Amino acid sequence: MKDPTDYNVRAVERALEILCCFDDKNPERGVSEIAQVVSLHKATTHRIVTTMVNLGFLERAADGQKYRLGMQLAEMGFQVIRRMDLRREALLPMTQLSESIDEACDLSIYDHGDVFYVEMIQSSHALTISARVGTRLPAACTASGKIFLANLPEAELSTILTQPLRAFTFKTITSPDELRRQLAQIRQQDYAVDNEEFETGVRAVAAAVRNHDGAVIAAISVAGPSSRITPERILQMTGALQEAAHAVSRRMGWMPG
Numbered sequence: 464m465k466d467p468t469d470y471n472v473r474a475v476e477r478a479l480e481i482l483c484c485f486d487d488k489n490p491e492r493g494v495s496e497i498a499q500v501v502s503l504h505k506a507t508t509h510r511i512v513t514t515m516v517n518l519g520f521l522e523r524a525a526d527g528q529k530y531r532l533g534m535q536l537a538e539m540g541f542q543v544i545r546r547m548d549l550r551r552e553a554l555l556p557m558t559q560l561s562e563s564i565d566e567a568c569d570l571s572i573y574d575h576g577d578v579f580y581v582e583m584i585q586s587s588h589a590l591t592i593s594a595r596v597g598t599r600l601p602a603a604c605t606a607s608g609k610i611f612l613a614n615l616p617e618a619e620l621s622t623i624l625t626q627p628l629r630a631f632t633f634k635t636i637t638s639p640d641e642l643r644r645q646l647a648q649i650r651q652q653d654y655a656v657d658n659e660e661f662e663t664g665v666r667a668v669a670a671a672v673r674n675h676d677g678a679v680i681a682a683i684s685v686a687g688p689s690s691r692i693t694p695e696r697i698l699q700m701t702g703a704l705q706e707a708a709h710a711v712s713r714r715m716g717w718m719p720g
Contacts, residue, residue, distance in 0.1 A: 477503060478511050482520065482532070491529040540597065549681055550582050552714040553672070557584045557683060560707035564700050566692070568685045568707075569594050570672075573611035576623055578602050578682070586687075594686075600661065603628050603642060604635045606669035607682035609655040613646040614671065614679040620646075635660045654701050659689055666692040668701060670708035675716030683708045 480501045484492065492500070498508035512530055515521040519535030553570045561568050561584040570582040571594070578601070580594040594600065602608025603623075612620060624639040636642045649655045657667040669684035685704055686692070709719070 474511075477501065477507070478515060481508070481511055481515070482536070485532050491524045491531045493529045497530070549672070549711075549715065553582060553681070553683070553711045554584075556707040556710040556714075557582065560584075560683070560685070560703055561586055563703055564685065566685050566687050566700070568683055568704075569607075570681055570683055571607045572681050573602065573608075573679075574599070576602055578605055578608045578611065581681075601629065601631075604631055604657065604660040605684075606655045606657040606667040606686070607684045609646060609649055609657070610669050610671045610682040611679060612642075613649040613655065631661050632659055632663045634658055634663075654705060656697060657686070658694075664689050666697065668692075668697045668704060670701075670705045671712075672708050672715065673712040673717040675718070677717060680715065681711070683711065 481497055484497060484500045494509050494512060495505060497503075497512065498505045501508070503511075512521060516523065516530070516533070519533045521530045522533040523529070524531050549572070550570065557568050557570060565586055567586040568584050569580050571578045571580045573579070577599045580596055580598045580600075583594065583596055600608065602612050612623065615623070624642065628637040628639065628642065629635070630637050636645065654668060654670045657665070657669075659666060665686060666689045667684050667686035669682045671679045672681035672683060674680045683704065685700060709717075712719075
């Protein structure tokens with residue numbers, strides 16, 4: 464069978480590699496830097512970058528020497544998010560959940576070891592902690608992320624746990640064995656908690672959204688300052704959170720046994 468990558472167009476590959484070299488740590492890059500990162504000749508890089516600027520996929524930074532991702536990408540990204548049936552079906556249950564517990568809640572999907580947030584419902588509190596739509600966070604130290612990891616196939620989970628687990632706070636779980644034990648507990652209780660593991664002073668709790676096959680396709684989480692989201696309150700909110708997640712799951716075709 465022919466390798467699907469044999470059909471790749473090299474010029475398109477190069478353009479996409481250039482787009483992918485921009486991230487939160489490197490939101491702006493010059494042509495020489497881009498060329499080095501993607502292993503291209505500087506002249507070739509300059510032609511591709513200029514083309515993408517003309518089409519709106521890249522734009523010049525304020526200094527006029529560097530480049531950053533353009534608004535055309537943002538528009539296309541939000542088109543993808545807006546057409547998601549999952550997002551549309553989750554809005555009402557999430558709104559009802561947020562109103563019932565008076566806390567912000569968010570909806571996320573799993574993407575290559577990260578949590579990608581696609582919807583958020585704000586609360587009435589002046590102090591609210593929630594992920595912005597489009598934010599990407601590591602899975603191993605977030606409540607939603609641990610929901611996804613707990614439901615991954617063993618081979619995929621093992622691959623992830625062979626990588627070093629970065630410590631974001633002194634409470635971050637960095638031991639693969641300890642994380643495995645917690646994931647086993649999450650599978651039993653059907654919810655996950657982030658106990659200030661990604662950001663000090665922030666707690667979150669999450670529950671799984673499933674499709675018609677029972678596979679986990681998303682997570683709904685509630686987050687807030689640890690002074691308000693106490694361990695006792697997490698236990699009180701868990702039922703409402705799980706019911707919201709189940710409501711979205713039923714809308715996605717899930718039939719609990």
